[in-house]
Amino acid sequence: MKKKHIRLLSFAIIAIIAFAFIGCATTSQVEPIEPTAAPQPVVEEVQVQPVEQPAQTVVEPEVPVVVGETTQEVAEGTKVVKIITTSDMHGNIFPYDFMRNTEAATSQMHVSAYVEEQRSKDQSVILLDNGDVLQGQPIVYYYNFVATETPHIVPSVMNDMGYDAASVGNHDIEAGPDVYTKVYDQADYPYVAANAVSIATGEPVIDPYVVIERDGLKIAILGMVTPYIPKWLPQNLYEGVRFEDMVQTAKKWIPIIQETESPDLIVGLFHAGVDETYSGDADELGNENASKLVAQQVEGFDVIFTGHDHQDTNMVVQSPSGKEVVIVGAMNGGRSVAVATARFSPSGSSYSLESIDGSTIMMETYEPNSELIAKYQDAIDEVTTWVSREVGSISETISSRDSMFGDSKFVDLIHQIQLEKTGADLSVSAPLSLDATIEEGPVYVRDMFSLYPYENLLFTMEMTGREIKAFLEYSYENWFNQMKSLDDDLINFKRDAEGNLIFNTRYNTYDTATRYYNYDSFAGINYVVDITKPAGQRVTIKTLTKGNAFQYDKTYTVAINSYRAQGGGGHLAAAGITPEVALDRILFSTDKDLRYYLMEAFEKKGEIEPSVDNNWLVIPNLWVQRGMKNSYPKLYPAK
Template sequence: MRKLFLTVLVVISLAVLVLATQVNLSIMHTSDIHGNVFPVDYATGKSSAVGLAKVSTLLKEMRKSNPYTLAIDTGDLIQGTPLAYYYAKVDSSGENPMIAALNHMGFIASVIGNHEFNYGPSILERAIDEADFPVLSANIVFESSGEAAFTPYIIVEVPVEGDTVRVGVLGLTTSFIPNWEEPKNIAGLSFLDPVSTALEYVPQLREKVDVLVVAYHGGFERDLKTGAPTEELLGENVGYQILKEVKGIDVLLTGHQHRTIAEVIDGTVISQPSNWGKVAGKIDLVLEKNNGKWEIVDRSIVQVSMAGYEADSALMAMFQSFEDRVQKWLDQPVGIAIGDFYIDDPLVARLADNTLIEFVNRVQSSVTGAPISSVALFTNDIKGWKTGPITIRDINAVYIYPNTLKVIKVTGADIKAALEKSAEYFTYEDGEIVVTNSWINPKPLHYNYDMWEGIEYIVAADRPVGERVLSIRFMGKPLEMDGEYEVVLNNYRAGGGGGYTMFQGKPVVREVMLEVSEIIANYVLERVAVSATLDHNWSVGTGFIHTVGWNETLRTISEMYGIDASDIMKYNPDLKRVERIPAGTKIIIYKPALEEVPVM
């Protein structure tokens, strides 16, 4: 698995004039490229300001301006798009396109990210063998020997006008991979604490180099300046610990969180360039030779958006035939739908259980083992598919975001609060249930309205906000407000995204770090045929809680509200005595907005 590159000589052609006393060194930083070469959104098929082809144009510009430019990637490179999936699962006869792209662009190093393991050891080992640069990680070791499984670091010698600047790059990877990855994909490996590993290596490297870069596939859950908590992400206190506890680091390159960070803290340059190649970090260091030693006298960083850059046509030409095969494959069937998984009307789909949302929730529960799941219909343009062939493009068009899955432990009260939050999506006006204006203006927030599977619930849109969920049941019994339940959500929602603060800081039971679109694709590929199901476990309508008066019966209550007695029983399954209901009993009076239609 290991391909050693402990020292690399970077040859930069320059006329040697006199010994340099000052030099400007630039570093371009990418991370979480996730299989993006072309400037295209595979979910929609439209052009997008992403991908290595655009980054390549920036890199050429940087090198033209400053030949002392190094390019470093911090992981999650070979997984994430249909292009990467096609290479790993369908046709790996040629070079890995992601590795070939970095080879062509002249990267000096990449770091092992957690997603590098997703396709198994053979794909990863082959990628490392094909790379003209080292793939780094000092804290991943062989379980049997404790030796580094990958190249721990690289020392690059940059010739500058008769002298040499030595740049050390130490690679580190989040140690939480065993919480996410399939055990077979990481068999025989141990993941050591990155902070302890950095404390071991940094002092050794500091003595050998003029510039020390730590390239860490991981991030932060604390504000870099104040130390205050920001995001509750499993294991991501590590980046902050490295910054504060490991002395001697000039540049800290990070990733994993898909955040955009450009800071200089206590002399350390910190970079995180979002994801997919949307932006790239541009770090500039000014070095002066004093008393025979190079010292950094100035440093700066910016994150450069790719929106203003044209894609490198030469780079795209290298992979165009492969991309053409990918696009053709996207429209080939990978499974068969038995029944319609289709959204005719997005409002209707959000008013009652539907086959598409139920399917996605069932897939999430299946892959994680969590009994309760929730997901959103992200936009009004999502349709799904009808009876017949299902393509990868169909799947990518349904789950359009690069979310992964988290199983968190919550209380029944948390679930109730989340349902109430979603119920704010609706307003009852002039006898109709409509979408609340603030959820669609100034921009649509449909992705923040969740629908659940694994519980049974009803929502009365005409009730006051915070009092709309009339009933929640789990496995045939009322949900216990102080009970604990495992729920699978996407990583955005599990972190409290969309205003779901009730999920912030909850214990993470397990995670699946594949993107949900890939999870759905694998599910369909494994089963070939998938059947549409509809258990009608939830709906939105109108209603309230009736307190039974003296001598009231089911018949008199039914007549009072003009509702069939069978409907009252349906929404009050714990009601046993129907002739003489004890006074003071609370009964749900509810009418769904839509009639239940059996799935075909």
């Protein structure tokens, strides 16, 4: 299939950045392909009233995860369409972990083997991806920002695997317009994102949906992305684009699809999860994870594929009319694929949907596609050589585990480089890995991905002393528990309705009130955190580290990453700084991500001697030590 030409916006301000987003608001039709053919990447708010949610029934299957698929007898004349969806691959293309220099148990190559197996059966197969392919493993970083003159590895592999369509993930946009424009143009498959809308025209900037034909049947795929992107990413990454509410968008496009295309099956391909309460109220306009809400509130869907939350999902919910809608989602990194099997029976001169079943298939039991690996062996070797390049050395081992409980060498290394790069008065940062270690001795490119996993830019912005205090109170409110006895936890863990801790099998640890990458501390000021005091009264700022008095009414320059400066984590909102105000406060932005500058620092200095300046302390010490002892095994359970 050939994609149609993309329309260019006429506004000069977005002429370059919007290329990857601009497209027709009508559909592309995907022609039928042979089972062995190999066809295939990437990208504020609409003021509408919240929709009242009717009470709905959710039916959870007893065993949502299956290792294999059961065979079901197919009646003569029945047509079977199997839709296989990957999600949140995050660069796990090959069965090799470039960060740890080890084999990987799952990858896109494992998925490829499964897909080829399914294509060999008497059924039609559709292969979809649900976003977040352009961030994660060093191999995608290499093709995003290093080997920029060569074809990108992601669409090359996905073309070879025969993907039929893909949604857009927030981390795909994070890679930047130069990257996702290139990927989009190289892909032989369409990207769909109905709720990524041009501010200038009000129309989707790429195709909202695509129709795929298989064995005389028309399958309509409506794509959407989580509308939370403006809360995480700076506007220069998606200039001229707003991200609209998923429920409202689906209500607009489903009637259009039904009337224009008369499809036999309507599929949602949503880079959004099913827990509508994860980041806010279920009634919130522009809900981050609205996939289930769409199924419950919008009539017309037969199956919805979810993503973004990295969860293995398999459930059935009821639409407004009481129709059952299958919701199924894959785990990240190719650990599982989401599958919907639709059966169509003859009905006069046409076919009608007889049944549709959802399942999630684990990939670790499949052998990776050796032929495809062999084809890309040169690329694998090239990236292996790159990540194995020594960039410097470190005089002692540092671990992110120390960062969970107080000031640490791990985070202070980031603070130090942020301050040196920006010349700001202060620096704010969090540990971005729960359990990363940089070993004493030589440091390699791969270590930078453990030290700093995300492609954040580095900003310098202005904040008043009063705002900094409120920012810190918010951070430590969510980070530390208020200890009332020596038997309490230091860490603020999440609890269920009965007050019990919640164990997360995905991460093999207990859930915390907020994720560790929101555990923000400041450098450049001296302060204490009293964990016996209630939230909002814990932080006492003493002085600037240089010795000057800290003034609440004075404005300071702060080195801060782009995620936090854009409002990610809610810290700025807690300080009373809206995204619009934050944008006006930004004085400087790097043109490369923070990981680049970390590598640069090692290369310039040769050897780095990590140190902790103890500019902030958690008190009282005895309580802290006991709280750490109580919390440590919950954060890091014995394996």
